[in-house]
Amino acid sequence: MARQWKAAVVGTGVVGGWHVGMIPRIPNCSLVAVCDTSPEKAHACLEKNQVTGVPVYEDLAEMLGKADVDVIHLCTPSGAHCDPAVACLEAGKNVICEKPMEIQLDRIDKMVATSKRTGSRLAGIFQNRWSDANRAIKAAADEGRFGKFAWAGCFTPWYRPDKYYEEGGWRGTWKLDGGGAIMNQSVHAIDLLQWIVGPVKSVSAYASSRIHPKIEVEDTASAALEFENGAYGTIMGTTAMFPGMPARIEVGGENGTAVSENGLKFFKFRDERASDAELQERLAQGRTKSAGGAGSADIGMDLHARNIMHILSAWEEGRDAETAGAEARKAVAIILAIYESARKNGAAVRVA
Ligand SMILES: NC(=O)c1ccc[n+]([C@@H]2O[C@H](COP(=O)([O-])OP(=O)(O)OC[C@H]3O[C@@H](n4cnc5c(N)ncnc54)[C@H](O)[C@@H]3O)[C@@H](O)[C@H]2O)c1
Structure with a gap:
C-alpha cells in the first residue's frame, strides 16, 4: 500500500493555491499545514479552496518545529526558493519545489548538496x-x-x-x-x-x-x-x-x-x-x-497532480524523481x- 504523505504548502499565492486545492485530491496525501509571510493570504487561500482545520504559520521555522509534516510544497517567488528549501531539507523534510528550481545555479547547487547531505529528497515541478x-x-x-x-x-x-x-x-x-x-x-x-x-x-x-x-x-x-x-x-x-x-x-x-x-x-x-x-x-x-x-x-x-504523484511514487521506491534537483537545473x-x-x-x- 502507498505510504501516506503529510504535506505543507509554503507560499499560498496563485500556484500555492493550486497545490492547496490539489493535495487533498491526491489519494495518499493530506494537507497538514500552510505557511505564508502574509498569513491573510494563507487564510484567504484555505477559504477559497474550502479547506478547514489546517493551521496557518507565518514563520517557516515555527512550522518546521511544530507541524508533523514530511513533504513541503514550495511555492514562494522563484528567487526565494533556496533559503526555505535548505531550511526544510535541514529539518529532515522532503521538498517539492515549483519551477524554476531557483534563479541562480549556485543556489540550485546548494539545494542539491543539502539534499544529498541530509538524505531529504528534492524534486522540481515541470508538469x-x-x-x-x-x-x-x-x-x-x-x-x-x-x-x-x-x-x-x-x-x-x-x-x-x-x-x-x-x-x-x-x-x-x-x-x-x-x-x-x-x-x-x-x-x-x-x-x-x-x-x-x-x-x-x-x-x-x-x-x-x-x-x-x-x-x-x-x-x-x-x-x-x-x-x-x-x-x-x-x-x-x-x-x-x-x-x-x-x-x-x-x-x-x-x-x-x-x-x-x-x-x-x-x-x-x-x-x-x-x-x-x-x-x-x-x-x-x-x-x-x-x-x-x-x-x-x-x-x-x-x-501538476501527475507530476506530484510521480515524485511521491519515486520517493516511496527509494529513488530520486525524474525532476530531481540536478535535472531541474x-x-x-x-x-x-x-x-x-x-x-x-x-x-x-x-x-x-
Ligand atoms: N508550474 C507552473 O505552471 C507555475 C505557474 C506560475 C508560477 N509558478 C511558480 O510558482 C512560484 C510562485 O508563483 P506565484 O505566481 O504563485 O506567486 P505569488 O506572488 O502569487 O505567490 C507567492 C506567495 O509566497 C509568499 N511568500 C513570499 N516569500 C515567502 C517566504 N519566504 N515564506 C513564505 N511565503 C512567502 C507571498 O506572500 C505569496 O503569497 C514561482 O516560483 C513561479 O515561477 C509555477
Whole structure:
C-alpha cells in the first residue's frame, strides 16, 4: 500500500493555491499545514479552496518545529526558493519545489548538496513532462526514432498584461523573478526541449522588453542554439504577443518529425507504426484553451497532480524523481546562458 504523505504548502499565492486545492485530491496525501509571510493570504487561500482545520504559520521555522509534516510544497517567488528549501531539507523534510528550481545555479547547487547531505529528497515541478503528447515525443526520442536530430525548437508566444507584473511585486524583477518571459514562462518549454533532444551546448540570443515598459527584465527573447549532438535549434519566448497562444515544441531529423502544441499536432516517422496515427488522433487536443498562453488561470492542474504523484511514487521506491534537483537545473543553465548572450549583443555563450 502507498505510504501516506503529510504535506505543507509554503507560499499560498496563485500556484500555492493550486497545490492547496490539489493535495487533498491526491489519494495518499493530506494537507497538514500552510505557511505564508502574509498569513491573510494563507487564510484567504484555505477559504477559497474550502479547506478547514489546517493551521496557518507565518514563520517557516515555527512550522518546521511544530507541524508533523514530511513533504513541503514550495511555492514562494522563484528567487526565494533556496533559503526555505535548505531550511526544510535541514529539518529532515522532503521538498517539492515549483519551477524554476531557483534563479541562480549556485543556489540550485546548494539545494542539491543539502539534499544529498541530509538524505531529504528534492524534486522540481515541470508538469508539462507529464502531458501525454510530450511523453510520446520523449519516448520516440529515447527509442531513437528520429535518427540524427537536425533541428529542434520551442516557442512560447504568450501574453501577460501589465497587471500580472504589478501583482505580487516580485514578477518582472531580476532579484526575485530572475528574468522575464524566458525564466518565468518559457522555462517549461526549454526544459522539454533539452529533455527530448539532449544538452544544449551554446546559445546566441537577443532579449528586451518590448511592451512592458515598467519591468526590468525581458518580455521577449529569441535564441539560436547548438545542441551537444550537433543539431541546431531555436528558443523564442514572449509575454508580449496578445492574446497569447499555446507553447509549441517542434523536433525533427533524419527519420521523423514531431510537434506538440497543446496536444500532439504532428508525429510522423520513416518507420511508420499503426499506433502512431492512433496516438496522434487520441492526443491531438489539449485540455485547456490556450494552455497558459493567455494567463496562469488557463494552465490546469491535472499535469501538476501527475507530476506530484510521480515524485511521491519515486520517493516511496527509494529513488530520486525524474525532476530531481540536478535535472531541474538544466533549463536554468540554458536560460542564464541566454541572458549572458543577450547582454553581449548575441555573442555565442557556452551553457554551464
Ligand atoms: N508550474 C507552473 O505552471 C507555475 C505557474 C506560475 C508560477 N509558478 C511558480 O510558482 C512560484 C510562485 O508563483 P506565484 O505566481 O504563485 O506567486 P505569488 O506572488 O502569487 O505567490 C507567492 C506567495 O509566497 C509568499 N511568500 C513570499 N516569500 C515567502 C517566504 N519566504 N515564506 C513564505 N511565503 C512567502 C507571498 O506572500 C505569496 O503569497 C514561482 O516560483 C513561479 O515561477 C509555477
